Amino acid sequence: MSRDSGLSLPAMSRLSWRYLWRNHRRTVIMLLAITVGVWAMIFMTALMRGMVDKMIEDGIDALPGLVQIHHPAFRDDPNIENSLPAPGAELLEALASAPVAAWAPRVKVPAMISSERDTRGVTLLGVDPAREIELGFDPQSVVAGRFLEGADDQGLVVGRKMLERLETELGKRVVVMSQDPENEIADRGFRIVGVFEGKLPSQEEQWIYAGLGTTQKLLGMGGAVSEIAVTGGDFRDVGALHAHVRAAVGEGAEVLPWTELDTYLGLMLGVMDGFVLVWIIVIFLALSFGLVNTLMMAVFERIREIGLMQALGMRPAAILYQVLLESLMLLALGLLLGNLLAVATILPLRGGIDLSMVAEGFEMMGVSSTLYPALTRKDLVMANAVVIVLGFLTSLLPAWRASRYRPVEAIAKT
């Protein structure tokens, strides 16, 4: 650059910096606009990311697990007939090694629960409590009584809402009815030993937990299970876990990652990436008009000087570089301030934003009502890269025009 123009880079930087502050009001206004734009890009992205991450995490907790093994017909027809045999040696070995972090065998069948006052349809979950907790069940969510204590626990844990619906209470007995493999009604009295609070209120009415062994005995299914849920690693990168489990499971069982178990959740991740990019570009476009305008005005004001410098031997290329440098300085400064502002506003919100005012609305979207902004490096890099790269490209036009003035005409211009 310096050889072309006869001006060293430090000299040109100083020149650009001074030009930038010659009309400080204009520069400050543009700087503010860039700062607010960059802040909005990052802040909004962090909020949306946080919302979608929470939605996916809650969704995965509800599945539960990142990968599940089912009988091929189970998902379409969740019947006891479509159960899996107890995991064999090969699968057990695979489930004990990385990347598997935890796994749980579960019985999951439609059932009816009756108190002396009312009857409801529910999903009966037969679980191994210790494994269920490893998989993500939060023991803190049992708000009264206790969670199950073992696979052969004789008690039942129901949701808080279900307790109200059935007009019964902790310690009372209820009857659970389902179907055994011969399509005979299988029923059994259970004592309610615990009450849980669901992440989403609908879960409190949908799930009841009983011991895995107790449930298998009730339904006469031996060691069979409805599903095996497996977790391990980050939800964004489920491929390795899926492949690992799949290799250990032979034909005759279906192994699916969460993105396919809940296609809505899987899609959200992709749609979110698209949304972030569109949002960043829209904000940039809104900024770009102001940016071009500012540069054009700055160049217009000093046409005479440009002409003079050219007449003194400065090359057009040097003028182009100088204007670009000026633009990049403005952009870099705006990015710096915008990033700082974004971090400064997101950090205090790390503890979560309480949105319980519209909790039921968020439940429709599958989100619980506390929102945790998620600032990811990927989004930060993307926002900054878009502004610098596209900003550079939009500055080319005014910079190129500045370099095309004819010295004599430029000097003659008033």
Added chain:
Amino acid sequence: MTLNLRMAWRNLWRHKRRTWLTVTAMIFSNVLLVFMISLQFGSYEMMIVNTLQTFSGHLQVQAAGYQDNPRLRTSIPAIESLAQALQQTLRETLPGARAAPRAAAFALASSERRSFAIQLVGVQPSAEPGVSTLPGLVTSGRYLRDGGDPEIVIGSVMSRNLKAGVGDEITLLGAGRDGSFAAGVVTVVGVFDSGSADMDRGIAEVPLDWFQDAFAMADHGNTIAIAVERLADVPPAVRVAAAMASARGDEAGSLLVLDWNDLYPGLRQAIQADLFSGWFMYGVLIFLVAFSVLNTQLMSVLERTREFGVISALGIRPRKLAALVMLETAQMALIGLGVGLLLGWLVAQYFNVHGFSYPGMEQIAERYNLPGEMYPRVTLGTLLLGPSVVFAFCLLAAIYPAVRLFRLRPVEAMRAA
């Protein structure tokens, strides 16, 4: 006044490129706002209408306490005659109003091979099509007939799960209103496919007369679903129904009228949450455009310092100069408004006819009872809302440059470079 207008117009075009860039920024945000807002409102309306039309109706009459805790015995006596009376009274003011009585209970449904807990709804077969689209969505067999025969219509997923189709028998087990054991055998006469997996899996309908017999309800029922022609008819319908319900309610416990907002609190909140995040985004966009205007107008004032100095030395008041700057801004913003509105309208209208969709939307939309394509709602309100806010903020942005003129000292200004 015309002189001022002409002067402002000429000033505006002294820097053609600058003015056009600023106007383009306005047009850009206006088109975006018009499209986004009409799309938002289009999807809200569709969300409400689709949610309500399939099953619940626009409003419901229920016994007090039923909404929070829907129990069979929280019931309305003589429900069929009440529903009929309601429909008659409503039609005096709202000719399109329809009312249908219902009763609902959980029951265990068993086919030959399967058993599932379901939500069993007793309906009046002739009245039901007026308030719900389910009867029209029967894809095999037929809908129920009046007369109280032991027949049932089930959802497509339920039919698959129960492995029972038209002609098969289903045994229903539940608890009656008095707590007694309720049981009966019904024949599947139809299968509906609503497109909502939850509904197709969980809901089955039987004739109300049969339901009342089987569940020891006598002439009781649980809800009266009411449908009106337009969403705007809901508030007057609620008033009429509430008056009737309170007159009637004194006889046996109190009756409540709930509109769609009470029936689905989540629906309104989802809309509010979406509106809120929408306005945050629009706010940022409008702010950036306003800054663009501020910059342009400030520069245009600063570069005319000498000129303004001369004019004010000639005795023109600063107030007039400020008005001139505001007028220039207003003209610029008007062009932005006009062109933005026109282009935005064209875009919205195009998608209003052809539908708007993006990859993956179909599955996401299903969650909100929406079809795979969205149709923007093009009304004067959705068209003007965004651009008029942009217009207002552009004018606000010009206040600072205009106010600066009050501090103008003619002599110094004339000496300015």
